[in-house]
Amino acid sequence: xxxxxxxxxxxxxxxxxxxxxxCSPISGHRSVSWYxxxxxxxxxFLFEYFSETQRNxxxxxxxxxxxxxxxxxxxxxxxxxxxxxxxxxxxxSSQKPNQxxxxxxxxxxxxx
Amino acid sequence: xxxxTQPTSMDCAEGRAxxxxxxxxxxSGNEYVYWYRQIxxxxxxxxxxxxxxxxxxxxxxxxxTEDRKSSTLILPHATLRDxxxxxxxxxxxxxxxxxxxxxxxxxxxxxx
Numbered sequence: 001x002x003x004x005x006x007x008x009x010x011x012x013x014x015x016x017x018x019x020x021x022x023c024s025p026i027s028g029h030r031s032v033s034w035y036x037x038x039x040x041x042x043x044x045f046l047f048e049y050f051s052e053t054q055r056n057x058x059x060x061x062x063x064x065x066x067x068x069x070x071x072x073x074x075x076x077x078x079x080x081x082x083x084x085x086x087x088x089x090x091x092x093s094s095q096k097p098n099q100x101x102x103x104x105x106x107x108x109x110x111x112x
Numbered sequence: 113x114x115x116x117t118q119p120t121s122m123d124c125a126e127g128r129a130x131x132x133x134x135x136x137x138x139x140s141g142n143e144y145v146y147w148y149r150q151i152x153x154x155x156x157x158x159x160x161x162x163x164x165x166x167x168x169x170x171x172x173x174x175x176x177t178e179d180r181k182s183s184t185l186i187l188p189h190a191t192l193r194d195x196x197x198x199x200x201x202x203x204x205x206x207x208x209x210x211x212x213x214x215x216x217x218x219x220x221x222x223x224x
Contacts (some may be wrong), residue, residue, distance in 0.1 A: 004155070042215070043212075045211040058211065090155050103148075103156045103157070105153075105155045
């Protein structure tokens with residue numbers, strides 16, 4: 001069974017640009033969550049989607065947004081990129097919201 | 113904030129059992145204990161979780177004290193590939209709280 005797939009693996013952007021990251025969950029998983037990992041703040045929760053609805057949101061500015069499609073695939077978008085947005089962005093999926101989450105290997109975003 | 117306390121780092125000899133402690137003294141009756149690990153440059157990997165009974169799977173064993181205020185993750189025969197950061201997480205067991213709150217974890221080094 002394929003794991004969580006995140007694309008692209010690496011991305012370089014400049015300040016002020018926007019970026020869209022993609023996540024394909026494990027087949028049959030309907031819940032998708034996103035996390036940001038930085039050396040200073042560690043792993044922090046961004047948001048969670050289930051059945052195309054955002055159920056939880058972390059403490060991030062409105063520049064961070066996401067969505068989930070009917071096939072459970074998810075995207076997150078960051079607008080007006082700042083240097084501090086450089087991080088590893090991780091997607092995790094589970095069958096249902098209260099089941100163990102399984103992570104992809106992330107998208108490493110670098111802002112120049 | 114993370115609701116768990118773990119040692120910053122630990123060492124273990126290859127082939128021996130690695131015992132990773134975790135304190136969660138404020139855990140509530142409806143909260144599970146989850147363990148994940150993160151190997152460099154990869155996403156976190158789910159290991160095991162439990163509520164109050166001890167649990168075992170193909171990767172590890174989880175021992176939870178009777179008062180549920182602490183737990184120990186046991187890797188029975190550690191290998192070099194078990195070198196990673198191990199996260200102990202307390203998570204509410206309901207449909208509404210999907211997010212995982214990661215602390216700093218324990219950096220486990222397996223020595224040959």
